[in-house]
Amino acid sequence: MPFLLKASLLFFRVHLFRYGRIINQLGIFRVLILAGLLILALKATSVPDKLLWQAAIILLTILQLHLSRKDQILLSNLGLNSPLFFMLSYSLAVAPFALFYLVSGSYKTFFMLISGILLVSMLKLRSKEGFRLPVFSFPVIPADAWEWRAGLRRFAPGLFLTYLLVAVFHEQNFAVPAAVLILSLIAAYFQTYQEPRAMIEAMGLSPRAFLRRKWLLQLLLFVLIILPPVVFGLIAFPDTLRPVILVIINSLLVQVFSVSFKYAGFQPGNDISYAYALPFLLNFAFIIPVLLPLPLVMALIFSIRAHHQLKLSGI
């Protein structure tokens, strides 16, 4: 068997086991919810006119995984840091989908997926040393809102683009609720990294007081960033307040949930962006009336779990 194919199979196997371990750590409750959402998404997109969308999402996922790889040095040492290796590895990962597209006669989707994989594989992985982001300071943000200091530093362009969206579409009444939704998605993403224990210790608070403080900071700062578009909406569209209020209430509940979710499975220094799908999808709960109470229920369940987990962690 050619060396590269052998190596691709080995890495594929290693990553399968790795993801297995991650899923195992999530716990049965979260696995069931995520599996349910995944099956729903697959079912909804596995119809002939939606297959292109499905392939696009798969490609975006592969692109994200490729760009966030941290094994460049290991791969270089093994002589595997080459487009051919990535092509083989990613082709193995998408093989079930590619086969499905072939069998169902969606050749256009098949070729789009395969050509996308080829293009992604050719993107060179950049080493961390050459990468420096400009450092903005946020003296008005409290020191214990580290998620916001780090998050705004990373997502400031996203925030400005959202405000720009409101300015460009200022005549459309959907602009304000859409902006609140996007800002909620961004703010929830701030809570996808679990800080080291020393940072929590520095605050010297009990688990209950710590959680309360974190919820308060998340809600206050979220309200602060949605204030400009909301005030604009109140002035420009005073008659269409209902959808804006609905999105705001939903988003506030998702913010409480995102904080609780982070601490419910607290492991110092752990990056939980892989589990962001849950707060992401909850942001859209307001679209389907039957799902409206879901963010509230989830926020309550995970708040209890977060308190318990912080106590267990000796905090």
Added chain:
Amino acid sequence: MISIQHLDFRYGKNEVIKGLDWQLESGKVHGLVGMNGAGKTTLFNLMAAWLKPAAGSILYAGKPVSRYTCAFMETAPQFYPMITGKEYLDLFRLKNPAFDIGAWNNIFGLPLSSVVDNYSTGMQKKLSLLGTIAMNREILILDEPFNGLDFETVRIVRQMITTLATKSKTVILSSHIPESLTRVCDSISLINNGKIAFKADREQFADFDRMVGEFSPDRNMEIPL
């Protein structure tokens, strides 16, 4: 006085600490050595009240230690990504506003306005050490504090540790290498098989290598080259 008595701890079925007893005088520097996996970090986690023992007690001045008694610096410091060194240290000023970041950073000269992601291993260690000191706790537990530091910084850190002890702080530090501790510690203990095998005072340091040697018998290793 820190008094540890009959301490037990296990990870699942793996008994890591087995009936450990250890007495440490306050306001002194105490070293802990041991082989990889001997239980040093687990013992420190228990002392910092980050883990709960299965049995036994850890008392400081006659009372059980709490998370407010100890400041613990981990071997590999962790930081929240994309925050600056200054923002990290600001956190510790919430409970200790008297901590003068500028004055302390004069010692290390860290680029505090840069994000910690861009710090080298040694710089991260220095920042973590400043955070631990900023907590202003009675007991400082430093797990492998000299790892990743250059020889000049090792000298400065030794001086810092000695100064902390003169200010009535009790400092407990670990190392895999006994020589790194003899210059700074008042006592050095060896942990072996989940127990304190022996504790040597300053007068016994000259004989320390021999004492350690009894717990690491020479083996003629064949290097498969």
